[in-house]
Amino acid sequence: MTAPVDPTATPAWSELTALHESVRADLRGWFAADASRAERFSFPLADLHVDLSKNLVTDDILAALLRLAEQTGVAERYAAMLEGAHLNTSEDRAVLHTALRRPAGASPALVVDGQDVDADVQSVLDAMGAFADRVRGGDWLGVTGKKVTHVVNIGIGGSDLGPVMVYEALKPFADAGIEARFVSNIDPTDLAQKTADLDPENTLFIVASKTFTTLETLTNARLAREWLWAGLTASGAISDADDARADAVAHHFVAVSTALDKVAAFGIDPANAFGFWDWVGGRYSVDSAIGLSLAIALGPEAFRDLLAGFHDVDEHVRTTPLERNVPVLMGLLNVWYGNFHGAQSHAVLPYAQQLSRFPAYLQQLTMESNGKSVRWDGTPVTTDTGEVFWGEPGTNGQHAFYQLIHQGTRLIPADFIAFVNPAYPLSDGGQDVHELFLANFLAQTKALAFGKTAEEVEAEGTTGALVAARTFAGNRPTTSIFAPALTPRVLGQLIALYEHITFTQGTIWGINSFDQWGVELGKQLAMQIAPAIGGDESAIEAQDASTRALLAYYRENRK
Numbered sequence: 049m050t051a052p053v054d055p056t057a058t059p060a061w062s063e064l065t066a067l068h069e070s071v072r073a074d075l076r077g078w079f080a081a082d083a084s085r086a087e088r089f090s091f092p093l094a095d096l097h098v099d100l101s102k103n104l105v106t107d108d109i110l111a112a113l114l115r116l117a118e119q120t121g122v123a124e125r126y127a128a129m130l131e132g133a134h135l136n137t138s139e140d141r142a143v144l145h146t147a148l149r150r151p152a153g154a155s156p157a158l159v160v161d162g163q164d165v166d167a168d169v170q171s172v173l174d175a176m177g178a179f180a181d182r183v184r185g186g187d188w189l190g191v192t193g194k195k196v197t198h199v200v201n202i203g204i205g206g207s208d209l210g211p212v213m214v215y216e217a218l219k220p221f222a223d224a225g226i227e228a229r230f231v232s233n234i235d236p237t238d239l240a241q242k243t244a245d246l247d248p249e250n251t252l253f254i255v256a257s258k259t260f261t262t263l264e265t266l267t268n269a270r271l272a273r274e275w276l277w278a279g280l281t282a283s284g285a286i287s288d289a290d291d292a293r294a295d296a297v298a299h300h301f302v303a304v305s306t307a308l309d310k311v312a313a314f315g316i317d318p319a320n321a322f323g324f325w326d327w328v329g330g331r332y333s334v335d336s337a338i339g340l341s342l343a344i345a346l347g348p349e350a351f352r353d354l355l356a357g358f359h360d361v362d363e364h365v366r367t368t369p370l371e372r373n374v375p376v377l378m379g380l381l382n383v384w385y386g387n388f389h390g391a392q393s394h395a396v397l398p399y400a401q402q403l404s405r406f407p408a409y410l411q412q413l414t415m416e417s418n419g420k421s422v423r424w425d426g427t428p429v430t431t432d433t434g435e436v437f438w439g440e441p442g443t444n445g446q447h448a449f450y451q452l453i454h455q456g457t458r459l460i461p462a463d464f465i466a467f468v469n470p471a472y473p474l475s476d477g478g479q480d481v482h483e484l485f486l487a488n489f490l491a492q493t494k495a496l497a498f499g500k501t502a503e504e505v506e507a508e509g510t511t512g513a514l515v516a517a518r519t520f521a522g523n524r525p526t527t528s529i530f531a532p533a534l535t536p537r538v539l540g541q542l543i544a545l546y547e548h549i550t551f552t553q554g555t556i557w558g559i560n561s562f563d564q565w566g567v568e569l570g571k572q573l574a575m576q577i578a579p580a581i582g583g584d585e586s587a588i589e590a591q592d593a594s595t596r597a598l599l600a601y602y603r604e605n606r607k
């Protein structure tokens with residue numbers, strides 16, 4: 049394990065500190081003085097066009113940021129990751145989500161810790177594809193001989209957010225008449241509502257859990273099993289004999305996990321389980337067997353296209369010099385805003401309703417990865433780390449929280465994501481509605497960058513105190529990501545872009561972006577509190593005063 053570099057002790061950090069003090073943000077002036085700014089600060093990334101020109105950077109600032117990447121060893125660490133180095137130090141694991149999307153037959157083969165990783169990945173992909181084809185083609189049938197019409201993925205965190213986000217994004221590609229649903233929350237409402245209108249005879253459950261120990265997922269899987277048995281028994285489809293129940297589970301439950309022994313203990317035939325490996329972090333796993341629901345609903349070919357998109361970006365990062373390396377540049381910009389401008393959050397604003405779950409997906413990817421206070425050698429970080437990621441699709445957000453981005457006192461860098469061609473071209477009295485939508489995307493980034501001066505407001509006839517209220521300071525940084533259309537391949541590129549942005553930031557800060565110890569304490573305490581909420585006096589006594597009072601409130605109000 050190489051010791052992390054303290055970024056704040058690098059010459060580049062000092063340069064950036066000085067530049068932050070001396071350079072006044074002036075997007076109007078910078079664009080006026082440099083006719084080539086838009087072109088010079090725009091970059092291709094596979095099928096994506098990424099315009100960084102409306103960020104608060106000059107050539108000098110960008111050059112210093114690139115020196116920061118060099119001085120903290122971003123390229124070297126990326127190479128180490130691709131080779132299978134155990135970058136996840138606290139769990140002593142390789143970090144190889146990039147191996148999940150290497151094309152079949154990639155040469156030389158990737159062998160890590162004595163394992164032919166490529167062969168393992170391709171064999172699971174083939175098994176997923178074959179299974180998905182059976183379900184889609186009606187060769188896999190429910191226990192009463194009915195074709196599957198609904199697939200319900202039961203998982204949480206990385207075993208849910210990726211599949212649900214991709215499914216929502218690529219629904220127009222769902223071509224087999226199979227609907228996917230996603231149950232994650234241990235709030236029983238989630239399972240109850242998602243199964244309320246389903247028929248057990250044509251429902252297939254996928255229990256997706258890397259560890260197969262997660263409380264929410266195993267509880268929901270047991271509830272789903274009861275729902276299946278109850279429905280099939282009530283309709284007379286099966287008897288309540290043990291072997292009939294086991295047969296029903298074999299036809300209606302499959303699993304995705306790294307712990308195939310635990311899958312068998314649950315009663316799912318290991319022949320119907322799809323594996324992955326401890327070198328895939330949960331939040332980096334949508335492109336593993338965790339994407340089985342996608343392979344079924346969208347088809348194995350669309351799933352392979354998604355993986356090809358991820359690989360496009362992996363290759364870009366591996367082969368492109370830092371100064372044109374888009375994920376590195378975007379990661380550096382995030383460091384610039386977070387560590388030098390004091391930005392605490394980062395908005396992601398897709399101008400695509402299909403990407404409505406993308407911000408939630410990114411929250412786990414970025415915040416579970418980089419919400420850390422210690423570095424990979426266990427020493428404290430030397431500067432602020434992970435910012436809060438959030439967002440909603442435009443134009444909805446425009447009528448909700450954009451006010452604060454435009455005129456609030458906090459700097460909120462924002463990524464806008466848009467697509468030239470819509471999934472559903474519609475026109476309203478001759479007006480192409482997608483064009484109207486895109487006009488909003490362009491208008492917002494323009495307004496944020498260039499604002500509106502008091503003189504411009506006055507020129508419109510406004511006077512007095514209203515002038516200040518109607519003035520926009522501008523210099524609110526945005527990145528525009530534009531692509532021809534939201535296809536599986538483009539979506540893979542988008543996801544991989546943010547994975548590598550996250551990696552760049554984590555490396556600069558010296559943190560392990562691949563563990564998540566911060567989620568453990570709450571899980572432990574929930575297990576200690578569960579008996580207390582059930583009324584166990586000694587468990588109640590063991591709680592702090594506030595928790596005891598809340599438990600008392602619960603008991604008083606429980607019907």
Ligand code: F6P
Binds near residue numbers: 330
């Ligand atoms: O509690 C956090 C977490 O461990 C995530 O990192 C993970 O994606 C999620 O739980 C689900 O874990 P599993 O796939 O093992 O059920």
